[in-house]
Amino acid sequence: MNTTVATGTEGKTWGGGNKPLTASYGKMMMWFFIVSDALTFSAFLAAYGFSRFKFIDSWPIADEVFTHFPFLHGVEAPMYYVAFMTFVLIMSSVTMVLAVDAGHHMNKAKVTIYMFLTVIGGIIFVGSQAWEWNTFIKGEFGAVQTKGGNILQFVDAEGHRVAVADFAKVETGTRTQHESKNGLWFVDEGALPTYTMTEINNGLAAHPDVLVRTQIINAEGEKTVLSREESIKQLKENGRLFVQGANLHVNEYGSPLFADFFFFITGFHGFHVFSGVVLNIIIFFNVILGTYERRKSYEMVEKVGLYWHFVDLVWVFVFTFFYLV
Amino acid sequence: MAHEHKLEIFRGLVKFKSNTAKIWGVLAFLTFVTIIEVALGIAKPEALMGKFLGMKILNWIFIILTIVKAYYITWDFMHMRDEVKALRRMVVWTAVFLILYLVFILLQEGGYIESVYASGFIKNDF
CATH class of the missing domain: 1.10.287 (Helix Hairpins)
Structure with missing residues (x-):
């Protein structure tokens, strides 16, 4: 049975004949997807703003957190690495738009080269992000978490960070790891902290030049450094746990929420970049196979290009709100 | 085209x-x-x-x-x-309006909670 009905309007506006907004179906739907994805990302960034406003006078200062650059150990290089990542992503956006332009001229060889460069750029970016995560998770100096969940860091007289490993007085044989085979079989114990509070307290007492730095931001926009007596008192009374690096529970750089949002937002963005790279690879092979040459239109490159630029667009905002502001 | x-x-x-x-x-x-x-x-x-x-x-x-x-x-x-003006406005104005609204609501609320913390009813400095 024939289920289609001829209305006599085929090909005319009422029959869906022309392109609404002179954009093709695929491109328009990509735009609408981008709008909804943009709202998701802004919800995340706004939630980050919410938490930051909530702890406005104790939030970590990003320049002091992301100071590392590959192959430069111990060199303070705030933001250079993210600036590099931003540039890589903008650059791959440029090669993408050049691929789209070459597609308009039906130049298969050029589209191939530019798509290839775009994929490479995307891979470099995801790799850089993995490095950034790794550095952040490992941490550098270590800190002490207090009863109230605040972070106490250690600095020398000039205000430079001091690693806990450099001053803690290590005692041997103080505590053995509990295992189910030699203790309660139904109780688990997580990894033991590298240093006990006794070791850190004794270490601080033995090093007169080490001071405690709290999270509270003073009038000059810097973290408050306690006096020597207050340092010892604060650490002894409130210090509970040695923390190194950052994860979803603790964060040596300050509020754990900072680490949570960092992992969530850059992770979600990194996932977008990853899926963008996968889409680009698929399109790249289609270009090589001549699919779009036969179709006489490189519009698919344009659609995946829209997605790729959007990923770049989001990064511009993540860069500002995580690293600059 | x-x-x-x-x-x-x-x-x-x-x-x-x-x-x-x-x-x-x-x-x-x-x-x-x-x-x-x-x-x-x-x-x-x-x-x-x-x-x-x-x-x-x-x-x-x-x-x-x-x-x-x-x-x-x-x-x-x-x-x-x-792109034509209508598509541009559908995409940009929708996003800009909703984002401004969301940011205003959340930042306002965050600032309020901070003021509750700061006015001393909740102690977190320990």
Whole structure:
């Protein structure tokens, strides 16, 4: 049975004949997807703003957190690495738009080269992000978490960070790891902290030049450094746990929420970049196979290009709100 | 369908001969803006530390420069400049309106909770 009905309007506006907004179906739907994805990302960034406003006078200062650059150990290089990542992503956006332009001229060889460069750029970016995560998770100096969940860091007289490993007085044989085979079989114990509070307290007492730095931001926009007596008192009374690096529970750089949002937002963005790279690879092979040459239109490159630029667009905002502001 | 591109940026101040030239021009501009952002972020000039509408002037500069970058990525890389007005407005106005609303609500609420903490009813300094 024939289920289609001829209305006599085929090909005319009422029959869906022309392109609404002179954009093709695929491109328009990509735009609408981008709008909804943009709202998701802004919800995340706004939630980050919410938490930051909530702890406005104790939030970590990003320049002091992301100071590392590959192959430069111990060199303070705030933001250079993210600036590099931003540039890589903008650059791959440029090669993408050049691929789209070459597609308009039906130049298969050029589209191939530019798509290839775009994929490479995307891979470099995801790799850089993995490095950034790794550095952040490992941490550098270590800190002490207090009863109230605040972070106490250690600095020398000039205000430079001091690693806990450099001053803690290590005692041997103080505590053995509990295992189910030699203790309660139904109780688990997580990894033991590298240093006990006794070791850190004794270490601080033995090093007169080490001071405690709290999270509270003073009038000059810097973290408050306690006096020597207050340092010892604060650490002894409130210090509970040695923390190194950052994860979803603790964060040596300050509020754990900072680490949570960092992992969530850059992770979600990194996932977008990853899926963008996968889409680009698929399109790249289609270009090589001549699919779009036969179709006489490189519009698919344009659609995946829209997605790729959007990923770049989001990064511009993540860069500002995580690293600059 | 023909692929005509509007080849001028900065409201016609800069005109390019071809689409490729325009792409490189926009890249140069975006790089320039990013370098300014990073330089300001590292230098943190004392003069920009004053507050304007409850936020540091430096942070206002960062946010404005970011929106400028977002504009050129959308308009020239995503070719929004070449789309019809109705599509442009559907995408941009919807997003801008909802984002402003969301940001206002959440930041307002965050600031309120901070004031509750600060006014001493909740102790978290231990």
